[in-house]
Amino acid sequence: MERTLLADLAGKKGETAAIQGWVSVRRDQGKMVFFDFRDRSGVVQGVTLPNSPAIEAAKEVRNEYIVSVEGKVNERPEKNRKAGVQNGDIELEITNIEILSKAEIPFELGGEVNLDTHLDHLPFTLRTERSRDIFTMQASILDAYRNSLRAQGFTEFIAPALVGGDAEGGAAAFKVDYFYDRTAYLATSPQFYKQIMVGPFERAFTVAKIFRAEKSATTRHLSEATCLDFEMGFIQNEREPMAVLEQAVKDTVRAVAEAHSDVFARFNTTVPVVPEAIPVFTLAEAQALVAKEYNRTIEDTNDMSPEDERQICEYAKKNLSSDFVFITRFPTKKRAFYTYEEPGEAPLSRGFDLLFRGLEINSGAQRIHNYEQLVARMQERGLDPKKFEYYLQAFKTGLPPHGGSSTGLERFTARMLELPNVKEATAFPRDMNRIDTLLSTDKKD
Numbered sequence: 001m002e003r004t005l006l007a008d009l010a011g012k013k014g015e016t017a018a019i020q021g022w023v024s025v026r027r028d029q030g031k032m033v034f035f036d037f038r039d040r041s042g043v044v045q046g047v048t049l050p051n052s053p054a055i056e057a058a059k060e061v062r063n064e065y066i067v068s069v070e071g072k073v074n075e076r077p078e079k080n081r082k083a084g085v086q087n088g089d090i091e092l093e094i095t096n097i098e099i100l101s102k103a104e105i106p107f108e109l110g111g112e113v114n115l116d117t118h119l120d121h122l123p124f125t126l127r128t129e130r131s132r133d134i135f136t137m138q139a140s141i142l143d144a145y146r147n148s149l150r151a152q153g154f155t156e157f158i159a160p161a162l163v164g165g166d167a168e169g170g171a172a173a174f175k176v177d178y179f180y181d182r183t184a185y186l187a188t189s190p191q192f193y194k195q196i197m198v199g200p201f202e203r204a205f206t207v208a209k210i211f212r213a214e215k216s217a218t219t220r221h222l223s224e225a226t227c228l229d230f231e232m233g234f235i236q237n238e239r240e241p242m243a244v245l246e247q248a249v250k251d252t253v254r255a256v257a258e259a260h261s262d263v264f265a266r267f268n269t270t271v272p273v274v275p276e277a278i279p280v281f282t283l284a285e286a287q288a289l290v291a292k293e294y295n296r297t298i299e300d301t302n303d304m305s306p307e308d309e310r311q312i313c314e315y316a317k318k319n320l321s322s323d324f325v326f327i328t329r330f331p332t333k334k335r336a337f338y339t340y341e342e343p344g345e346a347p348l349s350r351g352f353d354l355l356f357r358g359l360e361i362n363s364g365a366q367r368i369h370n371y372e373q374l375v376a377r378m379q380e381r382g383l384d385p386k387k388f389e390y391y392l393q394a395f396k397t398g399l400p401p402h403g404g405s406s407t408g409l410e411r412f413t414a415r416m417l418e419l420p421n422v423k424e425a426t427a428f429p430r431d432m433n434r435i436d437t438l439l440s441t442d443k444k445d
């Protein structure tokens with residue numbers, strides 16, 4: 001018999017059907033055995049009655065076994081119907097049950113486990129409803145973001161993950177042994193490549209893997225992250241990339257809200273609020289505001305601390321009804337070497353960050369597009385322009401004024417569901433202590 005997805009079972013009331021899936025719960029009541037089954041489309045309850053030819057087989061089955069089941073789709077009596085539950089008004093009366101795969105499970109799926117236990121058992125724990133919710137939502141975020149940028153005239157390209165040098169000339173990069181005894185690096189950002197792509201496309205975007213070797217063990221840093229990057233030509237200043245980003249955020253939040261209202265509810269959170277215009281504060285304004293509002297002193301006036309980020313977001317949520325805040329006018333020296341300085345407000349730059357529910361999820365800027373200025377900036381920073389000749393070709397051969405930004409997919413997802421740790425929003429997180437398995441500090445192999 002052909003497989004019916006659980007989501008389609010309700011249309012087969014009174015008929016026999018074949019389903020395949022996982023046993024979420026098995027309740028053996030002696031004479032009868034009840035099951036909660038799940039597949040990619042949903043859930044259903046099954047029952048093996050005492051006189052069913054499947055009763056012996058049903059007793060063999062355990063939680064998380066993968067099964068192929070045949071049965072009759074019965075309407076449940078009124079008193080047994082479960083309102084608000086998928087297939088709550090039907091039950092599969094099992095006539096045959098075949099085990100496709102047994103399962104030896106380390107613990108029951110879906111109970112509370114701490115993050116380390118979750119990460120230690122990812123091939124199993126990714127099957128929880130919680131994980132499936134997170135990564136289904138992440139797939140929607142990715143889709144919506146791409147659609148929004150396409151609709152705004154951007155062309156997608158694939159950026160390389162292996163690069164000849166460390167792009168930012170700062171962030172710690174992982175070294176890779178390359179051919180002819182050369183050293184290559186894992187890209188810390190697709191920055192150079194998206195700027196180059198302004199040449200052919202004017203508006204280009206990429207979903208890129210970035211690798212950062214900084215030894216930071218925080219709830220917001222990964223060694224390998226995914227960035228949604230775009231770059232656009234013919235801009236007046238940073239406000240234009242900010243507007244593109246704002247539109248992408250609105251489109252993404254709307255799409256995710258439409259598709260996943262049930263997920264927000266399961267995570268005890270709400271659809272993020274994006275006002276018509278996301279509030280914009282300069283760094284100085286934001287810090288003055290939180291200093292006053294929270295009666296504290298600011299330690300570093302050159303950058304937002306995690307506490308500053310949390311507090312300005314809390315303020316914006318309470319007073320401006322926004323889960324998002326833009327911060328502008330960071331000092332040029334705190335930003336990457338290619339960042340454009342605001343001529344009227346030097347030494348402040350045209351760089352910006354987008355904060356979401358207390359955390360930076362995006363950085364962007366207008367970039368220097370003039371070849372001589374860019375070379376001069378490199379020299380000021382002690383970078384050797386010779387090492388950047390490849391990248392500099394784009395400028396030598398002419399680039400329009402341009403700018404763009406980079407959103408961390410994992411951070412965006414984590415804040416969407418208010419997950420405390422970005423690792424929960426990463427299917428297979430890599431950090432200082434883990435690549436799939438824990439890295440032991442006293443053992444090298």
Ligand code: ATP
Pocket residue numbers: 212220221222223224225227360361362363406407408409410411412422
């Ligand atoms: P932070 O200051 O929080 O360490 P950053 O300013 O170094 O981040 P950018 O170079 O601005 O990061 O990268 C753009 C975006 O990419 C960030 O806003 C963030 O969302 C994401 N991102 C960068 N590095 C990481 C990382 N190590 N782990 C997870 N996401 C990251």
Ligand code: MG
Pocket residue numbers: 353360362363
């Ligand atoms: Mg940043």
